[in-house]
Amino acid sequence: MTDGWRTDRIGAALRGENPTVLRRLEAGFAVIGDVQFLPGYSVLLVDEPGVRRLSDLPRGKRLSFLSDMDRLGEAVERACLRLDPGFRRVNLEILGNTDPFLHAHVWPR
Template sequence: MAGTNPMVMTELPGGFVAMGDVQFLPGYCVLLPKRVVGSLNELSFSERADFLTSMALVGDAQLAVCHAQRINYDILGNTDDFLHAHIFPRYAWEPDQRRKMPVWQYPPASWQDSATAYQPAKHAKLRQELTAYLEQSLTAN
């Protein structure tokens, strides 16, 4: 990553954690592997283990910090031809018809609403809390 992506929060053994561009589900993050590959299957076994463990660690942080009801983990690769994992906290306050469906079923406006777009001033506290949880988890293990 060379320190050039302002969305990156921290580095984990399996990759770099970044805040999502949209925050209509507060705490949405993306995990990017340490080396650019097209899919999970292109990583070595140890890299896969690190990536998937790091992905779950981001979910742990979202559960603790965001008080999410559950976490949705998504590795698709259908649009962007590089490995990355979307990690979405899901909430009890979401409408039933949305909460029970994949996040991608939210209407397009949800993904483009400037009111829920990531904004450093608006999301700084959440970002700091998630980052602190992740970094403390690394030192605890």
């Protein structure tokens, strides 16, 4: 598989071609971060190409995305608690500074 999926991460996830996908959730895809700044770093990708910000989604889908973010954060937290005695918390962020599509970062600390 080539790295072509990186140019269309959401489309590749919808086609089953994004190798970073951990799981399909209700409103998006849980993916492992390309670079593991900290072990367990993950990202939630929205499942609709072209959605740039949370407010672009209808309220119901917006709430589903936020619920998915919570579920992914909890899963990362549980895994990190089992593996690292120094684990403290998970930070959740929706930034949108670099990539033009809606996504949320899950940072284990």
